[in-house]
Amino acid sequence: MSPSRVLGAAALVALALGPWVLARHQLSLLTDLLISGLFAMSLDLILGYTGMLSFGHAAYFGLGAYASALVLLEFAQPVPVALAAGMLLAGAVAVPVGWLSTRSTGVYFAMLTLAFAQFLYTVAYKWRSLTGGSDGIAGVPKTELFWGGPSLASSQAFYLLAAACVVLSLLICRAIVRSPFGRALQAIRENERRFTSLGRDPRPFKLVVFVIAAVFAGLAGALFAPFRGFASPEVMFWVFSGQGLMMVTIGGIGTLIGPILGAMVFILLQEILSSYTEHWMIFTGVVFVLIVVFLPGGLVGTARRLGVRG
Amino acid sequence: MANLIEQLLNALVLAGLLFLVSAGLSLVFGILRVVNFAHGVFYMLGAYLGFTAVAVTGWFWLALVIVPPAVGALGALLEASTLRFIYRRPQIYQLLLTFGLALILEESIRIVYGPTAKGVDPPALLQGAISLGGLLYPRYRLFLVMLSLAVGAAVWLFLRTTRAGLVIRAVAQNSEMADCLGADVARVRTLVFGAACALAGLGGVAAAPMTTAYLGMGIGVIVDAFVVVVIGGLGSIGGSMAGSLIVGAAQTWGAFYLPETAMVIMYAVMGAVLIFRPWGLFGEEE
Numbered sequence: 137m138s139p140s141r142v143l144g145a146a147a148l149v150a151l152a153l154g155p156w157v158l159a160r161h162q163l164s165l166l167t168d169l170l171i172s173g174l175f176a177m178s179l180d181l182i183l184g185y186t187g188m189l190s191f192g193h194a195a196y197f198g199l200g201a202y203a204s205a206l207v208l209l210e211f212a213q214p215v216p217v218a219l220a221a222g223m224l225l226a227g228a229v230a231v232p233v234g235w236l237s238t239r240s241t242g243v244y245f246a247m248l249t250l251a252f253a254q255f256l257y258t259v260a261y262k263w264r265s266l267t268g269g270s271d272g273i274a275g276v277p278k279t280e281l282f283w284g285g286p287s288l289a290s291s292q293a294f295y296l297l298a299a300a301c302v303v304l305s306l307l308i309c310r311a312i313v314r315s316p317f318g319r320a321l322q323a324i325r326e327n328e329r330r331f332t333s334l335g336r337d338p339r340p341f342k343l344v345v346f347v348i349a350a351v352f353a354g355l356a357g358a359l360f361a362p363f364r365g366f367a368s369p370e371v372m373f374w375v376f377s378g379q380g381l382m383m384v385t386i387g388g389i390g391t392l393i394g395p396i397l398g399a400m401v402f403i404l405l406q407e408i409l410s411s412y413t414e415h416w417m418i419f420t421g422v423v424f425v426l427i428v429v430f431l432p433g434g435l436v437g438t439a440r441r442l443g444v445r446g
Numbered sequence: 447m448a449n450l451i452e453q454l455l456n457a458l459v460l461a462g463l464l465f466l467v468s469a470g471l472s473l474v475f476g477i478l479r480v481v482n483f484a485h486g487v488f489y490m491l492g493a494y495l496g497f498t499a500v501a502v503t504g505w506f507w508l509a510l511v512i513v514p515p516a517v518g519a520l521g522a523l524l525e526a527s528t529l530r531f532i533y534r535r536p537q538i539y540q541l542l543l544t545f546g547l548a549l550i551l552e553e554s555i556r557i558v559y560g561p562t563a564k565g566v567d568p569p570a571l572l573q574g575a576i577s578l579g580g581l582l583y584p585r586y587r588l589f590l591v592m593l594s595l596a597v598g599a600a601v602w603l604f605l606r607t608t609r610a611g612l613v614i615r616a617v618a619q620n621s622e623m624a625d626c627l628g629a630d631v632a633r634v635r636t637l638v639f640g641a642a643c644a645l646a647g648l649g650g651v652a653a654a655p656m657t658t659a660y661l662g663m664g665i666g667v668i669v670d671a672f673v674v675v676v677i678g679g680l681g682s683i684g685g686s687m688a689g690s691l692i693v694g695a696a697q698t699w700g701a702f703y704l705p706e707t708a709m710v711i712m713y714a715v716m717g718a719v720l721i722f723r724p725w726g727l728f729g730e731e732e
Contacts, residue, residue, distance in 0.1 A: 189538040236717055239724040242537055243481040247672035254669045255713050385542055418553040425546040428539055
């Protein structure tokens with residue numbers, strides 16, 4: 137067995153043991169890490185594998201969170217229905233936004249994703265009757281696994297669901313980037329002009345991966361709402377999109393597993409720093425800038441360069 | 447009629463401020479091929495430093511003169527100490543870097559000034575309103591329109607008529623060729639970045655008496671400026687001007703006729719431009 141498989145198996149066992157060895161607040165922190173990691177990983181599909189920088193990825197996380205919150209609170213459906221609703225809404229909104237944004241490349245794409253995300257944020261903020269405005273939707277319950285099935289209200293049960301979603305998503309994303317479609321994305325990242333000159337139109341590829349990334353971000357958001365018990369405009373704000381970018385960069389752009397580790401580092405850094413100062417963001421910002429300048433591969437990329445195969 | 451003129455003037459005020467920000471954004475893109483995400487924070491920094499300068503000296507005009515060079519110097523320093531080293535990397539790294547700088551600057555401002563908004567009084571000469579054929583209009587807003595027109599004209603003349611402007615346009619057109627012909631490209635990049643930040647800082651000081659200096663004004667203005675340059679086209683001063691006028695008008699009339707959904711108009715215009723000219727009205731197809 138290769139070292140990466142051993143590591144992966146060890147991580148799976150550790151994740152599965154979580155509910156039996158961790159205290160409640162540790163389990164809750166780990167759930168948080170996994171949800172953020174899923175969000176960061178979905179962003180890596182477009183940032184790392186296609187070379188498109190989105191400043192507005194939080195919008196899809198937020199759409200997932202709102203859809204999930206409404207399904208759970210208003211219709212009291214099982215959690216997986218809420219997850220599906222979150223993925224569906226995020227994906228559905230990503231189609232027109234992606235269609236418009238991927239008509240442009242590079243910096244235009246980055247600016248457009250931010251502009252559309254701020255637009256969606258403002259909609260969430262102003263559509264009080266549906267979203268509760270700045271208060272958001274509170275009291276989102278963790279319902280059951282299926283109709284009449286086991287309850288997910290305990291933090292252990294919900295953790296296991298979140299962990300299963302994240303592991304499954306990681307495997308699906310890995311299959312995507314290794315498929316011919318994923319190879320095409322990486323070809324676009326390396327040299328879009330050559331890709332075009334080989335007779336392929338890059339735009340459909342970019343649109344499809346944009347929507348896929350939005351669907352996974354929507355799943356992360358849909359897990360977030362019942363986990364925290366609320367959905368609010370904050371989770372659609374540009375700051376959260378930026379935090380996603382920071383997690384991806386810290387962990388390693390274009391590595392899928394890196395963003396999940398990056399999310400862990402980011403949130404642990406936040407946990408530690410915020411007990412000393414409320415202005416933890418400035419330190420995280422400095423770490424981020426230093427990594428961009430000196431360690432462009434992030435943690436995983438740098439480890440691989442130093443010879444640790446994984 | 448009076449109402450129409452008032453709306454028109456409001457649109458011009460907004461367009462003027464947007465122009466000061468988006469012109470710098472566009473200029474930096476032309477020279478560095480980077481969209482500076484931190485640009486809005488320099489605008490915000492200008493407003494806060496303007497507040498401090500007025501509080502310390504009590505003299506608004508002095509603040510208007512000294513704050514922009516200070517903001518510009520900080521911008522040039524940041525370019526020379528960080529961005530300069532990663533121009534060879536893929537574009538996403540430069541964007542990520544300016545985003546990191548924006549976070550650090552924004553948080554620094556929050557630490558220094560706290561969360562409450564800071565009001566700035568306009569100078570005595572520009573307080574109150576002026577009567578324009580039955581319409582009372584704030585003097586300060588008229589001043590903003592004239593200021594942005596004057597700055598726009600000055601930037602255009604500088605780029606078109608001076609030798610330094612010629613070098614900047616040469617670097618924008620083909621930096622490698624300009625380098626071969628003896629232009630100091632690294633210096634041009636630093637100076638243009640600084641000058642663009644100074645323009646944003648000027649916009650911030652000038653805006654402060656009207657909008658106050660508040661946290662979040664940076665992101666607000668950068669999103670609008672992004673829409674401006676998407677509509678007008680990056681790298682073109684004329685495009686920034688046209689885009690600013692369109693966005694200023696869309697926001698003003700939107701706020702008047704459809705208060706709840708004002709920004710929808712702005713985004714609808716942007717969407718239409720994207721469908722028909724994805725590189726902007728005045729931009730060049732890459």
